[in-house]
Amino acid sequence: MEIKFKSHSKEETIELGKLVSQFVFRGSVLTLTGDLGAGKTTFTGGVAKGLEIEEKVSSPTFNIMKCYFKGKIPLYHIDAYRLEEGTNKVLGLEEFIEGDGVCLIEWPNFIEELIDNKMALNIEIHHVDLNTRSFKIVTENKKYSGLFDAIKERYHD
Numbered sequence: 001m002e003i004k005f006k007s008h009s010k011e012e013t014i015e016l017g018k019l020v021s022q023f024v025f026r027g028s029v030l031t032l033t034g035d036l037g038a039g040k041t042t043f044t045g046g047v048a049k050g051l052e053i054e055e056k057v058s059s060p061t062f063n064i065m066k067c068y069f070k071g072k073i074p075l076y077h078i079d080a081y082r083l084e085e086g087t088n089k090v091l092g093l094e095e096f097i098e099g100d101g102v103c104l105i106e107w108p109n110f111i112e113e114l115i116d117n118k119m120a121l122n123i124e125i126h127h128v129d130l131n132t133r134s135f136k137i138v139t140e141n142k143k144y145s146g147l148f149d150a151i152k153e154r155y156h157d
Contacts, residue, residue, distance in 0.1 A: 001148050002138045005155035009131050013039045016135070017046020019154065020121075023147035024051075024102045026073055029115060031108035034125035039133050040106045043125065044077055047104060051075055059106075065096065074101030080110035121147075 007013045024030070024047070032040040045057040053071035060066040060079045068075040076096040083091075094114050097103050108115055108122075121144055124136040137151070 001140070001145065002136065003148055003151055004134065004136045005151065006128060007039070007133045007135060007155075010039070010042055013042050013133060014046035014049065016151075017043045017048075018050035019046075019150055020147060021047045021050025021102075023144055023150070024073075024121075025143065026100050026102075027098070028102045029097055029120040030102070030104045031115060031117075031120050031122045032104060032106045032125065033108065033122070035127050038125040038127050040125060043123070044075075044104050044106075047102070048075055051102065064091065065093070067096075074099070076101055076103040077106075078103065078111075079106040081107040083110045 007016055032043065034040065041057065041059045048057045048068060048071070051071040051073060053068045053075055055068055055070065057068070057077065058066070060077050061081060064080070064082065065076060065078045068077070076099065078093060078096070093111060097105070097114055105111070105115065118140045120139065121141065122138045126134045128134050
């Protein structure tokens with residue numbers, strides 16, 4: 001399954017994250033790729049809001065991972081940008097990727113050997129202009145078919 005559409009504001013990107021949160025489940029893995037500063041963390045904040053996580057979501061760039069436990073289900077936010085080849089082997093990230101919560105991974109290409117792309121929801125975000133972002137969402141996981149229907153209803157480009 002694949003869908004492409006645009007978000008026209010930061011608020012709309014947050015709303016998209018909230019919409020996606022309605023279709024995630026324990027063990028969900030969402031990969032986030034795209035331009036630096038395109039809105040990956042903003043989108044993640046929307047997912048967190050949808051999961052009723054009240055903590056402010058910020059980029060885990062320097063920490064590698066931030067965990068949010070106070071919500072409907074745990075949220076594990078990984079930013080693999082700073083991981084060099086080989087360092088991810090000793091961090092134990094697979095425990096969270098395969099864990100009991102929702103795992104959002106920014107820059108998944110740095111830890112791709114830990115991710116089952118056939119099961120993941122892969123989200124690509126790019127700048128169009130100052131406020132507009134293009135989204136491409138791809139998955140082979142049939143559990144997300146309801147999400148694709150909801151996006152088609154809401155976003156018309």
